[in-house]
Amino acid sequence: MGDVEKGRSLVSEQEQDFPLVLREVMEVLEPEYEGMIIGGVAVIAWGHSRATTDIDATLRISEPELAALIKRFSEKGIVPRIRNALEFARSRHVLLLRHRGSQIDIDLISM
Structure with missing residues (x-):
């Protein structure tokens, strides 16, 4: 008996969480920063089938604003994934x- 027949979902938990995480990213970015979603999510938005496991975006942000941005993301449960993320950024x-x-994973490219 296949997974669907047994009532199990073939969609992973990460895939189920993806729209929620994308929404949370947009809630932080949209009100204050110019930018756009890029990468696999953008390709999907244009109607092309594409598997992706991360969220990529560009944003216009000054260097002094980075620490405040990290704090706003942390309030949504989105945290740096490397040590010294601020210095790296x-x-x-x-x-x-x-x-x-x-x-x-979420990669934000600053301009």
Whole structure:
């Protein structure tokens, strides 16, 4: 008997959490920052089938605003996924985050 016949979902918990995590990312970014969702999520939004396991976005943000942005994300359970994430973001222009509950990675590229 297949998983569907037994009443089990073939969709992983991470896949189920993906729209929620994307919404939380947008709730933090939309009111204050110019930017856009890029990568696999953007391809899907354009109507193309694509598997993706992370959320990628660009945003216009000044270096002094990064610490406050990390704090706002942490209030949503989205936390840095590397040590010294703030210093890494300042030098590489990429903030590496992870949703604590679902383990979905979020990469924010600052411009």
